[in-house]
Amino acid sequence: MNQPRAAKLTWLLIAIVGALTVFPVLMLVLGSFSEGLTAFGVFTLDKYVDAYTDPALAEVMLNTVIFVIGASVLSTVLAVFLAYLNTRTDIPFKFLFGILSVIPMMIPHLLFSVSWALLLNPSNGLLNLGLKEVFGLEEAPLDIYSMWGMILVEGLLDMPIAYLIIAPAMASFDVALEESSRVSGASAWKTLFRITLPVLRPAILAAFILGIVRSLASFAVPSVIGMPGRVPVLATHLYEMIATGFATDYGKAAAVGMSVLAASVTLIVVYRALTAESEKFVTIAGRGFKTTVIELGAARMPLFALVGVLSFVLIVLPVAVLAYTSFMPYSMVPSARAFSMMTLKHWRDVLGDPISILALKNSLFLAVVGATLGVVLSVFVAYVIVKVKTRAAGILDSLSYLSFSFPGIVIGVGFMWFFVQTPLYSTIWALLLGYIATYLPYGIRPMSSAFVQIHSHLEESSLVCGASPLTTLKRIIVPLLIPGIVSGWILLASMFVRELTLSVVLSRPGTEVLAVQILRFSEDGLWGKLSALGIVMIAITTALVVLATWVGSRFKTA
Amino acid sequence: MEIRIRGVSKHYFSEGKTIKALDDVTLTIPARKIFTLLGPSGCGKTTLLRCIVGLEMPDTGEISIGDDVVWSRDKAISVPPEKRGLGMVFQTYAIWPHMTVFDNVGYPLQVRGAPRDEVRERVAKALDFVQLAGFEGRPATKLSGGQQQRVALARALVAEPRVILFDEPLSNLDAKLREETRKELRAFLEKLQITAVYVTHDRVEALALSDTIAVMRAGSIIEIGTPRKIYFDADHRFVADFIGRANLFKARVRGEQGGHTVVDCPLGTIACQRRDFPAGGEATLCLRPEFIHLVRGEAPAGHNIVNARIETLTFVGENYETEIRVGEELLLARVDADASIAVGDAVSFSLDPAHCLLVAA
Structure with missing residues (x-):
């Protein structure tokens, strides 16, 4: 592409992506200084004073800090443990690790929490009922509705992402670093703690920080587990301000949201610096390198059993519990009697419920249309980021990364301030725009790696062979991009099907979506209906992930 | 087809600095010969190649291929690469991973709208030529490095281009395969009688393949000549040093004697290949290690006879590499692998004036 045209495209994309990402932030800032949704633009500091003198805020802050650090420590430690076992030891059935790392795609966080x-x-x-029966207890021994419950569930949910950051770093680790430590007289354990983990420190820290960002933005766990247990964190604190009670206060929510957003953006900046650092740290140059496998010996089977239990807890249990609950008239421990009482009542109720059906339709529409528009935008953005290396392209890169750090509920408040001024308010298009803006980085990433794979020589070679730029686009570039386009589409679609945090703010009567409807069921304690609808949601996302894997393997030759 | 390059310059801007990739290059590349652009990395050789093929635009000057001007700033002519009718082999081969060998090689014909039968026939011919007959149906990714290289060559040749260009095509192969492929390539190109422009930083490759070598440095062409001329008879110190291992000494010209130019240098008074340097002027004496034939023991003083002492000996398989001391100077030389010689031994050698090369200081 010639330079003036590329520059024009770059600035057009900066305008679009800027409007999608910077705009809601701007609205959030303006909103936090405004009187209210109806009195936008009247400057006041009242909302800040109100928000930050709230006596409840101190407890919320403390809870949030404990929650995000606890969950992130748990997910990082688990991820380091699993990554080490998979990349460096002779543990059997390594395919399990691959499955463990794609779970978050299949099981929505909301349903996992439920x-x-x-x-x-x-x-x-169910487990409490069982324990009471077995040990003849009066009281339920365990209570998930607590801080430790939140940390456990959030930690398990964030583990796969931490794993995806740490495992590649471990796999590309130059074993000579360890071997020279052993030769110098250090034991295997000493080498692990003195050499291996310190060298991997940037990757581990990056995983830890990403865990903090994700749990700060998490809404599923705080709402399903934290709210019944009266453990408020910032996300639920915000939610209560805008969605429950009679006195919704978007200005106060925006004022609190500002500090969440600031924290999140700062952490993402640190995260990006760390990942750049970790690439420098463990990159191995040249070929002829192979990892040595550490023999676990007697520890092999016990460690494998541990991984097996973890896989069971992460994959089988949530789905099984939901499926079981969807067929039960009321909660009871599985038994012969329980199975004889199985009923399709909840399924009939849900499929006959007009709001649930509307939610299903809306979610499918958002997934298909949203993912398509998102991918089209991502193709152009990725092209400019990878192939047009001007300063403006660098701005676009940073801009498109920005929404990665947006906590959905906070940015939802920003969008709210905007949409209420426009006819888009309480339409499905508001959700559509919000989804694309918030999840754009997830569409851009697979597209950029697809573009990176297309070495400029492949394009140039076609020109030298006599093909016009258009023919080159048709016969060389697009065919090579298809796998990236397909996987980007499916990733976005599966995220849109289960979107919760942005939707709880933007969804209005008539624009219900699946996750919001499930949250309503959860708030009302309608576990049976919830499970039935949840299974439908899992079926859709699982189908999309399976499709993605299949398409991915078909195009693997490239 | 002859390629004429007139006054071509090209600048890059990087981090606020201007880098001269090409500095007013004027050059004629003869038809039906293998012409090599040789130089260290960053000397502008690849930029020049990409300007010829049309993937980059020079800032000034004119480039013509045969009778057609393909680029001219003054005449505002800029023919895009796909209209120049050339063939090129890229450093990465640029084999399209989503196509079979047949589609890769047939592509230049397909995009020109050649009929199917003709495409099939000519692809078969091209593959046969590069000794890959029968590979048509293979996916391009199922080829070894050497095979990919030959597919790239077949693709570059299949449309019978006016000129074929090579951008370091052997640098991704391992040492042994590189040597074999180099020989094959030479044979292919000799058979084809086509104008070939070849870019490399490997001097052995350049010497073995080329009819003519142009040595480049910092965006300029320093010297052009046949491989023998460049190796034995370079005009420039940079070229003499770059093209092979060389012992270089400062020398002062005494004058001419018996068809030789005689100089004073740290080795003594040496008669060299005749050069037009003024008496009393400074020059550099260049001695290649392979022409220093060592004899054991001290020799009586005489014309072009030098006495030395072995300083180090390194066994490298086919022979010893040795450093010998003459006064203050250390020289690199070679000794036969089976010679009975030891560190500290006195040696002598006599220099043939034809192998004593004088270049500008």
């Missing part, structure tokens, strides 16, 4: 509530809630959690 399934733990179904298992461990103090009044009729």
Whole structure:
């Protein structure tokens, strides 16, 4: 592409992406200084004063800090442990690790949280009921509706992402670094703690920080587990200000949201610096390198059993509990009697419920249309980021990364301030725009790596062979991009099907979506209906992920 | 087809600095010969190649291929690469991974709208030529490095281009395969009688392949000549040093004697290949290690006879590499692998004036 045209395209994309990402932030800032949704633009500091003198805020802040650090420590430690076992030892059935790392795609966070509530809630959690029967206890021994429950569930949910950051770093680790430590007289354990983990420190820290960002933005766990247990964190604090009670206060929510957003953006900046650092740290030059495998010996089977239990807890249990609950008239421990009482009542109720059906339709529409528009935008943005290396392209790169750090509920408040001024308010298009803006980085990433793979020589070679730029686009570039386009589409579609945090703010009567409807069921304690609808949601996202894997393997030759 | 390059310059801007990639290059590349652009990395050789093929635009000057001007700033002519009718082999081969060998090689014909039968026939011919007959149906990714290289060559040749260009095509192969492929390539190109422009930083490759070598440095062409001329008879110190291992000494010209130019240098008074340097002027004496034939023991003083002492000996398989001391100077030389010689031994050698090369200081 010639330079003036590329520059024009770059600035057009900066305008679009800027409008999608910077705009809601701007609205959030303006909103936090405004009187209210109806009195936009009247400058006041009242909302800040109000928000930050709230006596409840101190407890919320403390809870948030404990929650995000606890969850992130748990997910990082688990990820380091699993990554080490998979990349460096002779543990059997390594395919399990690959499965463990794609779970978050298949099981929506909301349903994962619900399934733990179904298992461990103090009044009729299945596991609690079972334990009471076995040990003849009066009280439920475990209560998921607590800080430790939140940390456990959030930690498990964030583990796969931490794993995806740490495992590649470990796999590309130059074993000579370890071997020279052993030769110098250090034991295997000493080498692990003195050499291996310190060298991997940037990757581990990056995983830890990303865990903090994600749990700060998490809404599913705080709402399903934290709210019944009266453990408010910032996300639920915000939600209560705008969605419950009679006195919704968007200005106050925006004022609190500003500090969440600031924290999140700062952490993402640190995260980006760390990942750049970790690439420098463990990159191995040249070929002829192979990892040595550490023999676990007697520890092999016990460690494998541990991984097996973890896989069970992460994959099988949530789905099984939901499926079981969807067929039960009320909560009871699985038994012959329980199975004989199985009923399709909840399924009939849900499929006959006009709001649930509307939510399903809306979610499918958002997934298909949103993912398509998102991918089209991502193709152009990725092209400019990878192939047009001007300063403006660098701005676009940073801009498109920005929404990665947006906590959905906070940015939702920003969008709210905007949409209420426009006819888009309470239409499905508001959700569509919000989804694309918030999830754009997830579309851009697979597209950029697809573009990176297309070495400029492949394009140039076609020109030298006599093909026009258009023919080159048709016969060389697009065919090579298809795998990236397909996987980007499916990733976005599966995220849109289960979107919760942005939707709880933007969804209005008539624009319900699946996740919001499930949250309503959860708030009303309608576990049976919830499970039935949840299984439908899991079926859709699983189908999309399976499709993605299949398409991915078909195009693997490239 | 002859390529004429007139006054071509090209600048890059990087981090606020201007880098001269090409500095007013004027050059004629003869038809039906293998012409090599040789130089250290960053000397502008690849930029020049990409300007010829049309993937980059020079800032000034004119380039013509045969009778057609393909680029001219003054005449505002800029023919895009796909209209120049050339063939090129890229450093990465640029084999399209989503196509079979047949589609890769047939592509230049397909995009020109050649009929199917003709495409099939000519692809078969091209593959046969590069000794890959029968590979048509293979996916391009199922080829070894050497095979990919030959597919790239077949693709560059299949449309019978006016000129074929090579951008370091052997640098991704391992040492042994590189040597074999180099020989094959030479044979292919000799058979084809086509104008070939070849870019490399490897001097052995350049010497073995080329009819003519142009040595480049910092965006300029320093010297052009046949491989023998460049190796034995370079005019420039940079070229003499770059093209092979060389012992270089400062020398002062005494004058001419018996068809030789005689100089004073740290080795003594040496008669060299005749050069037009003024008496009393400074020059550089260049001695290649392979022409220093060592004899054991001290020799009586005489014309072009030098006495030395072995300083180090390194066994490298086919022979010893040795450093010998003459006064203050250390020289690199070679000794036969089976010679009975030891560190500290006195040696002598006599220099043939034809192998004593004088270049400008």
